[in-house]
Amino acid sequence: MQLASTAGSPEGRPSGRPVSRQVLADHVYEELLASLMDGRLEPGAAVSIDGTARELDVSPTPVREALARLEHTGMVRRVALKGYRVAPVFTREDFAELMEARLAIEPVNARLACARLTPSRLAELTQAVTDLKDAPRGPTFAEFRDYLEADERFHRLIAEQTGNQFMVAAYAALGGQIQRFRLFGGVGITDADHAIAEHQAVLDALSSGDSEKAAAAMAEHVRMVRGRAIADAPAD
Amino acid sequence: MQLASTAGSPEGRPSGRPVSRQVLADHVYEELLASLMDGRLEPGAAVSIDGTARELDVSPTPVREALARLEHTGMVRRVALKGYRVAPVFTREDFAELMEARLAIEPVNARLACARLTPSRLAELTQAVTDLKDAPRGPTFAEFRDYLEADERFHRLIAEQTGNQFMVAAYAALGGQIQRFRLFGGVGITDADHAIAEHQAVLDALSSGDSEKAAAAMAEHVRMVRGRAIADAPAD
DNA sequence: CCGCCGCAGGTCCTATAGGATCTGAACATG
DNA sequence: CATGTTCAGATCCTATAGGACCTGCGGCGG
Structure with missing residues (x-):
């Protein structure tokens, strides 16, 4: 088994990965996902297949495959023969729906994980x-990027800890949207002190081993996030 | 605005769709999805890109795009540089996890829909x-195909009736798996009489306007499905 | 008889070419 | 001035070509 050297790249990999070779489409997918998560691509902006291919110096074929995967996450939307666009900004209704969905899923995750x-x-x-x-x-964004990452990681770890692949999938379907909302929903991290306390409460409940308490703490956290966002968000 | 005539197809569309033209990748996607839902592709079977392209008489490019979308539904799985395979058969653990997820989501859908x-x-x-x-x-499969379709339609309509795009997405992430399990989970439709009565109960609760009753009826239905499947399914 | 090697076919992956379509702007006309 | 037309560039979409890799099979040496 030897290293992949699909194209020319005569200098070889820096300290080549031994296995799990990567396909270009995977790289493009991760690149686009990072751009979306980091807010480098604004809602509504067009994501040109050819343009992205030129920018990343690959052919359009892997870009097309990466975008096809992304479409199913709701981060980008596709119109036949017209191309892909970044999903539009969240409205208050979108946000309310997202929180309703989180309330249905995340407390259950907390209970199962516990x-x-x-x-x-x-x-x-x-x-x-x-x-x-x-x-x-x-x-600035660069300065609270780590905060958002830790927040998302906390919730994702709980989903994974359930050991239930379907609950993980259900959370993942929401997770990207949650992250995107944090960037463009109009509410910054003014609620950090409250949010940290609530995360700590969820963590304490989990470590206490009381499943119902953990579920309740998570539900309370989501409700509080919803309440603060509604209070802070500008009218749309 | 004129009709699409992408390829030769000199005879034109039978009664051409006025708008929403179709792209080849969409057609391939629907074709593969139907094959998976109908059980024509057995769990674990390889889904060759080139082979599918030859079979549907298209180039590999649209097939690749369709499979990339399908992967995110969990119906097929991809290994880099090795291709796609139909997702493996459900184990008892998989089934238990799926029912757990349904119990978290579907009663909420019933309450919101109500x-x-x-x-x-x-x-x-x-x-x-x-x-x-x-x-x-x-x-035979052809004879209970309509039964499965109506069953799935009932649950999907409730999800859509919530008006919550995220609950719809969460259910959709499960819906395909539910359908697939019905085909290969080892349990046929021996429970039809019970299942019909439970669906009727959910419907009655919904039309009565009592949200909590609707949620309870749905939860009861899912629990009963789980119970019957565990009783019927062969040990794995 | 058993293990190793080369080869052919199949498959995945990417790049490229070319046709079809959309978009926007310049331009002509009432 | 408003409106319709034309055209060029960009873009999407599909097919095709070719390189790299894996797999199975037949032949050869021990």
């Missing part, structure tokens, strides 16, 4: 909350 | 239950 929590996973969750507390919260 | 049920939607739901009762239940 029942089979392992020490190593608990450590990861604790680390996420610690990162949340330590993350800078400056005004 | 709160904003329109007469026309109620008529559609009633029709679905009627179709369920009238559908043949013979031993």
